[in-house]
Amino acid sequence: MVAQTYFKQAAERLQMDDGMRAILSTPKRALTVSIPVRMDDGSYQVFVGHRVAHNMARGPAKGGIRFHPDVTLDEVKALASWMTWKCACLDLPFGGGKGGVAVDPHKLSMLERERLTRRYTSEILPFIGPDQDIPAPDVYTDPQIMAWIMDTYSMTHGTTSLGVVTGKPLALGGSKGRDKATARGVQFVLREACRQRKMSIKGAKVAIQGYGNAGSHLATLLHAEGAKIVASTDSHGGVLDPKGLDPARLMAHKEAKKSLKTFPGKAITNKQLLELPVDILVPAALENQITANNASRIRAKIIAEAANGPTTPLADDILFKRGRIVIPDILANAGGVTVSYFEWVQDFSSFFWDEDEVDKRLEVYMKRAYASVAQTAAKHKCSLRGGAYVLAVDRVAEATRVRGIFP
Numbered sequence: 001m002v003a004q005t006y007f008k009q010a011a012e013r014l015q016m017d018d019g020m021r022a023i024l025s026t027p028k029r030a031l032t033v034s035i036p037v038r039m040d041d042g043s044y045q046v047f048v049g050h051r052v053a054h055n056m057a058r059g060p061a062k063g064g065i066r067f068h069p070d071v072t073l074d075e076v077k078a079l080a081s082w083m084t085w086k087c088a089c090l091d092l093p094f095g096g097g098k099g100g101v102a103v104d105p106h107k108l109s110m111l112e113r114e115r116l117t118r119r120y121t122s123e124i125l126p127f128i129g130p131d132q133d134i135p136a137p138d139v140y141t142d143p144q145i146m147a148w149i150m151d152t153y154s155m156t157h158g159t160t161s162l163g164v165v166t167g168k169p170l171a172l173g174g175s176k177g178r179d180k181a182t183a184r185g186v187q188f189v190l191r192e193a194c195r196q197r198k199m200s201i202k203g204a205k206v207a208i209q210g211y212g213n214a215g216s217h218l219a220t221l222l223h224a225e226g227a228k229i230v231a232s233t234d235s236h237g238g239v240l241d242p243k244g245l246d247p248a249r250l251m252a253h254k255e256a257k258k259s260l261k262t263f264p265g266k267a268i269t270n271k272q273l274l275e276l277p278v279d280i281l282v283p284a285a286l287e288n289q290i291t292a293n294n295a296s297r298i299r300a301k302i303i304a305e306a307a308n309g310p311t312t313p314l315a316d317d318i319l320f321k322r323g324r325i326v327i328p329d330i331l332a333n334a335g336g337v338t339v340s341y342f343e344w345v346q347d348f349s350s351f352f353w354d355e356d357e358v359d360k361r362l363e364v365y366m367k368r369a370y371a372s373v374a375q376t377a378a379k380h381k382c383s384l385r386g387g388a389y390v391l392a393v394d395r396v397a398e399a400t401r402v403r404g405i406f407p
């Protein structure tokens with residue numbers, strides 16, 4: 001798992017002792033549960049679910065729950081550690097967590113999904129809560145599922161506990177601006193990277209791989225700032241237009257035809273998109289897209305990782321040596337978890353902010369994190385990713401040191 005590679009590099013740079021390395025690389029706790037569900041036809045099926053809190057030195061664990069057939073405990077553990085470093089990189093008062101159920105939710109009816117969610121919640125109930133572990137949506141989970149988790153937790157405790165999950169519907173303590181938060185975060189760090197490179201977003205040529213939540217909102221935001229979205233793809237392929245594409249028309253086409261592949265213009269593949277002569281490349285779909293095989297052909301000056309893990313460690317080295325700025329995932333796409341943090345804060349105070357206020361505060365967090373990461377990278381003469389991991393790992397190590405090891 002790549003997060004482990006980056007953790008080890010950071011521990012080396014920090015000259016961390018073996019004991020602290022062992023503490024920080026081991027999950028604090030991992031729970032596996034059986035989830036029996038009564039299906040609509042009266043039969044029963046048993047699903048397997050997990051919840052892992054990787055580290056809670058800086059605060060409650062924070063991380064999504066995914067419903068996907070490929071979910072395994074090892075994958076959940078790896079993703080939980082990723083959340084520890086992401087939250088620490090942004091200086092959020094959270095540790096890292098993750099959960100998942102091995103299920104294809106598309107094969108379940110709405111009522112079956114609700115029963116699965118409520119039973120999973122009740123099985124992990126002693127280990128979640130606003131001050132110990134706070135789930136959120138992830139792959140194939142959504143605000144409705146968060147609402148069921150919140151309700152199950154609240155009914156069991158006899159109180160309304162909004163802060164037990166984030167990514168909730170607005171009607172139930174969700175935060176304004178959460179839907180666009182990841183894209184906004186990418187926009188804010190891109191502005192900083194452009195400043196560092198003495199470039200402007202206005203007029204910059206941008207290619208975006210993936211036109212889902214992160215990719216489509218980002219296209220809209222950058223277009224409004226004067227950037228030219230010259231290419232975008234989804235899982236089937238996509239379109240290139242050097243004169244610039246209109247994000248609203250791309251969205252309308254994707255909604256109507258389910259893909260960008262047939263959008264009028266020059267058709268391109270995902271592979272071609274990555275190697276286009278653009279200023280900014282945004283992988284916003286899948287992991288392992290930029291590898292040792294294509295890194296030497298990437299022409300973008302700045303690569304902003306909206307997706308998790310789109311660049312392999314070898315490719316990251318190649319890009320760094322070629323003078324490209326790669327804004328690493330644990331910084332670039334942390335706008336989502338940062339606004340989740342804002343949601344948790346708003347839930348506690350029962351006082352809700354308007355979208356402008358959410359965006360302004362997000363900008364402060366993203367800018368500050370970018371500056372700290374760039375400063376750390378310069379100090380250690382390494383890539384922004386190297387800097388981000390050193391910063392994050394050092395913060396968690398420091399919290400662990402000052403707390404001390406109980407008893």
Ligand code: NAD
Pocket residue numbers: 182209210211212213214215233234235236270284285286287306307308333334336
């Ligand atoms: P999404 O499901 O809304 O969209 C994913 C997009 O990627 C879709 O357009 C899909 O067609 C496309 N895609 C799938 N396979 C592809 C392929 N082989 N080539 C090109 N495109 C492909 O997902 P999302 O929420 O936008 O998340 C995208 C990435 O961003 C993921 O890696 C996710 O972990 C990461 N991320 C998202 C958020 C968030 O708040 N949405 C937060 C942090 C990280």
